[in-house]
Structure formats: structure tokens, C-alpha cells
Amino acid sequence: MLELNNPPIVINDLRKKYKDITALNGINLTVNQGEIFGFLGPNGAGKTTTMRILLGLLNPTSGSSQVFGTNSTELDNNIRGKIGVVFEENNLYQHLTGQENLEFFASLYNVQPEKINQLLEFFQLVDARDLYVKNYSKGMKQRLLIARAIIADPELLILDEPTSGLDPASIEIIHQAIEGFKKENKTVFLSSHFMEEVERLCDRIAFINNGEIITITTPAWLKSYYGNKNIKIKIRLNQQSVDNLKSSLPEEAVIEIKNNSASISLPLDYEMTGNLIDSLKSNYSILSIQTEEASLHQVFIELSKENKKLKF
Numbered sequence: 001m002l003e004l005n006n007p008p009i010v011i012n013d014l015r016k017k018y019k020d021i022t023a024l025n026g027i028n029l030t031v032n033q034g035e036i037f038g039f040l041g042p043n044g045a046g047k048t049t050t051m052r053i054l055l056g057l058l059n060p061t062s063g064s065s066q067v068f069g070t071n072s073t074e075l076d077n078n079i080r081g082k083i084g085v086v087f088e089e090n091n092l093y094q095h096l097t098g099q100e101n102l103e104f105f106a107s108l109y110n111v112q113p114e115k116i117n118q119l120l121e122f123f124q125l126v127d128a129r130d131l132y133v134k135n136y137s138k139g140m141k142q143r144l145l146i147a148r149a150i151i152a153d154p155e156l157l158i159l160d161e162p163t164s165g166l167d168p169a170s171i172e173i174i175h176q177a178i179e180g181f182k183k184e185n186k187t188v189f190l191s192s193h194f195m196e197e198v199e200r201l202c203d204r205i206a207f208i209n210n211g212e213i214i215t216i217t218t219p220a221w222l223k224s225y226y227g228n229k230n231i232k233i234k235i236r237l238n239q240q241s242v243d244n245l246k247s248s249l250p251e252e253a254v255i256e257i258k259n260n261s262a263s264i265s266l267p268l269d270y271e272m273t274g275n276l277i278d279s280l281k282s283n284y285s286i287l288s289i290q291t292e293e294a295s296l297h298q299v300f301i302e303l304s305k306e307n308k309k310l311k312f
């Protein structure tokens with residue numbers, strides 16, 4: 001029976017082996033009602049495997065997962081109806097229009113026709129409602145997929161990289177949809193490769209690597225720990241000054257030379273940055289000084305290198 005008082009997702013010591021590949025090596029996590037939980041990690045870390053097991057599409061080798069208190073291997077239609085899912089592969093009906101795709105899904109769940117209009121409007125698909133989906137752009141298809149995932153008013157959304165490879169306008173609409181969903185105290189479990197997305201949307205995040213959770217934390221922690229990693233100083237350069245410049249820089253500096261300029265990147269906590277800027281100022285003209293953030297990819301690498309487990 002559907003019991004919404006139970007946490008939307010509980011995962012206990014979940015393990016999955018594909019022959020000799022260990023995809024999941026004992027993961028544990030709980031996702032609470034009303035939170036947007038980000039599931040992050042490099043390619044092949046085990047994210048999709050976890051999501052498939054959660055939905056009962058794949059059996060674990062050992063351990064368990066529950067959705068609203070029911071084991072994933074025993075999900076009935078009642079619970080499935082409370083979960084909206086968008087996976088990477090697009091399973092829309094290509095030879096139906098956008099509206100017909102939504103109508104078909106709506107008919108399975110007794111959804112009022114008015115809801116279809118609202119969704120087409122929200123996802124900016126009104127003008128494309130009568131076009132065959134095969135003629136939609138990637139962004140339009142993804143917006144339609146998210147509309148379809150929330151049409152039956154689910155309590156939990158599971159999204160596998162919902163904005164990967166999309167145009168900025170589609171990304172913005174999808175982010176607004178996810179935020180609106182959370183405002184209704186509903187729950188989202190999403191995987192993502194984008195730092196900005198994670199920062200904007202997620203309350204908590206788990207990092208998974210090689211089938212193990214390295215840390216469960218908040219985007220704010222991530223930002224303070226890994227954000228603003230480097231200071232980048234751009235100077236004007238002439239051919240004669242290249243060698244002089246290289247010999248005057250500390251070994252921590254990474255230098256990139258392009259045409260008549262050089263960009264020098266240093267770790268933000270490098271103690272001598274002030275002295276270096278003064279010395280550069282007296283020999284070159286400084287074009288800009290900026291801080292740059294670590295990419296999520298850099299964060300993956302650094303977190304994966306850290307052998308200790310940082311649990312919160």
C-alpha cells in the first residue's frame with residue numbers, strides 16, 4: 001500500500017554486479033520528502049544502475065531499495081503512478097504530435113484535458129502542439145518528456161541528466177518546472193553533470209564513484225570547498241617577454257599563451273599571489289584578474305582522489 005509518510009527513497013547496502021563488473025558496491029542513502037537530491041558522479045559511476053534498481057527495472061545483486069516504504073522489486077501501479085520518470089533515452093511516440101503524446105498518457109491516469117493545456121503552455125509547446133514529435137528539437141522533446149512525467153501529479157520525480165545537451169531556454173524552463181514541483185513539497189532525485197544546475201536546484205547531493213558513495217553533502221559545502229579554485233591573471237605579452245615570464249612564475253602557476261596575451265592561473269590560496277601581481281604589474285600591462293570556479297568534472301576528480309569518506 002502507498003504510504004506517503006515513509007521517505008520517498010531509502011537505499012540500503014545496495015550492490016549490483018554485471019558479470020565481473022561491480023557497478024554498485026554497497027550504497028546507502030535516504031531522500032527526504034520535499035527535497036531535491038542530486039546524484040552526481042563521473043560516467044560509469046553507477047547512477048543509472050541505481051535509478052533502474054529503484055524503479056524495479058533491474059534487480060540488485062544484494063541489498064535493497066524502497067520507494068515510499070515499498071521494496072523496489074514489489075512496486076505496484078499505485079506507487080508507480082506516484083513516480084514521474086525521465087531517463088536519458090527518449091521514449092516518446094515519434095509519429096504522434098506533442099499534444100497526442102500527452103493525451104495518450106493522460107488517458108492512462110484520468111487526467112483532465114485542461115491539465116494538458118496548462119502543461120503545453122508552461123513548457124512553451126503551444127505552437128508545436130500539432131507537430132509530430134519526430135520533428136521536435138532535442139530541447140522540445142525533453143520539455144515534453146518532463147511535461148509527461150508530471151502530468152499525473154506524481155509525488156516523486158526521478159530525472160536522469162534532465163538538461164544534458166539542451167539549449168539555454170529549454171534548460172531554464174525545465175529548472176523552473178523542477179522548482180515549481182519542489183514548492184508543492186514534492187521530491188526530486190536527479191543526476192546531473194552541471195555545477196550551476198546542482199547549485200541552483202539541489203538541497204543535498206551524493207557523489208558516487210566506482211559504485212561507492214564518496215560523500216553526501218550540500219551544494220554550499222561544495223561551493224566553499226571547491227568553488228573559486230583559481231585566480232586567473234591575464235597580461236599583455238610580446239615575443240621577447242615569454243621566456244622572462246616563464247622563469248619569473250612560481251611552479252604552481254599554469255600558463256596559457258595566446259597571440260599577444262598570457263593567462264596565468266594560480267590556486268586561490270597561493271600565499272604569494274599579492275607579490276606576484278605587484279611584480280607582473282611593474283613589467284607587463286595587466287588585462288584582467290578574475291577568479292574561476294572549479295568545474296564539476298574537476299570536483300569529481302578531486303573528490304575521487306580523496307580516499308577518505310566525507311560523510312555529513
Ligand SMILES: Nc1ncnc2c1ncn2[C@@H]1O[C@H](COP(=O)(O)OP(=O)(O)OP(=O)(O)O)[C@@H](O)[C@H]1O
Pocket residue numbers: 018021022023041042043044045046047048049050
Ligand atoms: N547492462 C550492463 N552490462 C554490463 N555492464 C554494465 C551494464 N550497465 C552498466 N554497466 C556498467 O556498470 C557501471 C555503471 O554504469 P551506469 O550506467 O550505472 O553508470 P552512470 O553513472 O549512469 O554513467 P553515465 O553518466 O555514463 O550514464 C559501468 O562500468 C558500466 O559500464
